[in-house]
Amino acid sequence: MTEAGLSTRGEKKERTRRAILDAALRLSEETGLGGLSLRQVAKEVGIVPTAFYRHFASIDELGLALVQESFSSLRAMIRDVRRGNPQIEEIVDRSVQVLDEHVRGQRAHFSFIARERNGGSAVVRAAVRQELALFERELATDLARLPMDHWSAEDLHILSRLIVVAMIAVAEEILELPDREGSAIRDRARTQLLMLIVGALNWRSRPAEEK
Amino acid sequence: MTEAGLSTRGEKKERTRRAILDAALRLSEETGLGGLSLRQVAKEVGIVPTAFYRHFASIDELGLALVQESFSSLRAMIRDVRRGNPQIEEIVDRSVQVLDEHVRGQRAHFSFIARERNGGSAVVRAAVRQELALFERELATDLARLPMDHWSAEDLHILSRLIVVAMIAVAEEILELPDREGSAIRDRARTQLLMLIVGALNWRSRPAEEK
DNA sequence: AGTTTCAGTGTACGCACGTTCACTGAAAGG
DNA sequence: CCTTTCAGTGAACGTGCGTACACTGAAACT
The missing domain is CATH 1.10.357.10 (Tetracycline Repressor, domain 2)
Known part of the structure; x- marks a missing residue:
């Protein structure tokens, strides 16, 4: 079995990635992308700051x-x-x-x-x-x-x-x-x-x- | 005597104010006004950070x-x-x-x-x-x-x-x-x-x- | 069943930030 | 001449930042 219903490894990762993109899109409406911090995004998504790096190398x-x-x-x-x-x-x-x-x-x-x-x-x-x-x-x-x-x-x-x-x-x-x-x-x-x-x-x- | 050649009180203040405006205008070309810090501007002008408040209450x-x-x-x-x-x-x-x-x-x-x-x-x-x-x-x-x-x-x-x-x-x-x-x-x-x-x-x- | 992979954790660091406060010293004014 | 004003000083604070490092535990692979 390589793919299960709704919780394979890749699916979970993709869901987190989407959550990061959505959070960044929403938060940056107020501050601009430049005024956006990795920690803000992570907190919004509900992950620890360092986990951000699993998805993007930088803002x-x-x-x-x-x-x-x-x-x-x-x-x-x-x-x-x-x-x-x-x-x-x-x-x-x-x-x-x-x-x-x-x-x-x-x-x-x-x-x-x-x-x-x-x-x-x-x-x-x-x-x-x-x-x-x-x-x-x-x-x-x-x-x-x-x-x-x-x-x-x-x-x-x-x-x-x-x-x-x-x-x-x-x-x-x-x-x-x-x-x-x-x-x-x-x-x-x-x-x-x-x-x-x-x-x-x-x-x-x-x-x-x-x- | 209230006004001297080039160093009355008001003149010096005005000169510093201009220097702050110029520095902010130049620095914000790279970072945007939002990404501009009071300390950056102060360092650029050559004054101590707190002196900024003598001219502006905020960025x-x-x-x-x-x-x-x-x-x-x-x-x-x-x-x-x-x-x-x-x-x-x-x-x-x-x-x-x-x-x-x-x-x-x-x-x-x-x-x-x-x-x-x-x-x-x-x-x-x-x-x-x-x-x-x-x-x-x-x-x-x-x-x-x-x-x-x-x-x-x-x-x-x-x-x-x-x-x-x-x-x-x-x-x-x-x-x-x-x-x-x-x-x-x-x-x-x-x-x-x-x-x-x-x-x-x-x-x-x-x-x-x-x- | 045993091993590898890897998204997410938790701690800890050094740094730049805005703001506070008490201060100094020269120009302005009596 | 003595007093007031005030632009600029310098030290200190609490906070949020990016990033490093060692870790955990479950899914994936053999």
Whole structure:
């Protein structure tokens, strides 16, 4: 017998690992990852401080695992947007709705990304930025599938970046006001996206001034 | 005689205060304000830890002073943009150029704002966000002076927010690559602003679909 | 049945932290 | 000239930190 019902060695270890990740995610919402101590996390999980080392070599390594986890959340979100219909006019409403749902459902992940993008340790910050850059590139290829002719790869990427930073700003607004029902925020987010899209639709057809 | 050349009581105190602010600004670039200790700052300045209390009651109070200082920088920047000419087509180039200069010249201030906006202590974060909201409102009234007819106050504010988050993103890019000459970044920033403006110019004249 | 593996324990260490308190000495003021 | 003010000193405290080391006991393997 190598695997039993719910208490094999590996299962127990995995459960503790999850508990550590969850505790770190929750505690770091108040202090930031940098202000997080190994001992706090251990106490929260219910293990002795030194047992932490059985799972991670340092807080930074824990942080990298949280980066992966948080971006899995984010990718699941755009997969949710894609699933359904690419109706060109419905896409704004659907994107905003999905963003709102995911940010509220996975607030810890989004808050982690927003926070550690600028603050915290250099290695975690670098990981977040790399994932964010990757995400921008993915969005750019998504945009390329829409009927926007004559767009250079460069312009697509710039538009993608604009959309990402706007949506991060919206996510930060949602995170800031947890209780308030966010219909006003959703309306503003819709307007923001629409403005960007109107700009995009009139982009290469209009400004032939630089070159 | 109440004031002498360069060593009156008040002057010496003010000089120490400045040294504390400068040291904190520099040290917090590596660790964040939250990861900053009173003892570190004191050692950097060259005073004994307890002398810190003669100037600030806590690190948080120091942080609030740095918020004020950093936003003075930011306001000086848009004053620089306004000074000169409001030539409608020149405004993008000038804005990007001034942004680039100021971010490089006052990198510590911009880095402080970008960092403490999300991370760090609750009170400092709240102060940064309030100042940022105020700044957005100022920009909105600036925009209202440009020839954009039929814009609601709400839409102006949304556009203002889009511009602010886009410019913060540009500032973060500049901060990220200190040595590299940022002509590529400037080009992309110009394109971003132009996209936003093209969107703005085609905004109320086009989408009459919602209401 | 006997041996190995290893997640978790418990103690102990040296260190940096914020804060307290009584102090010093020169500038400011009478 | 004598007194007050106050920026900066220096020693001491309790606390939480990361990490080391030797350990235990049950699951896994032979």
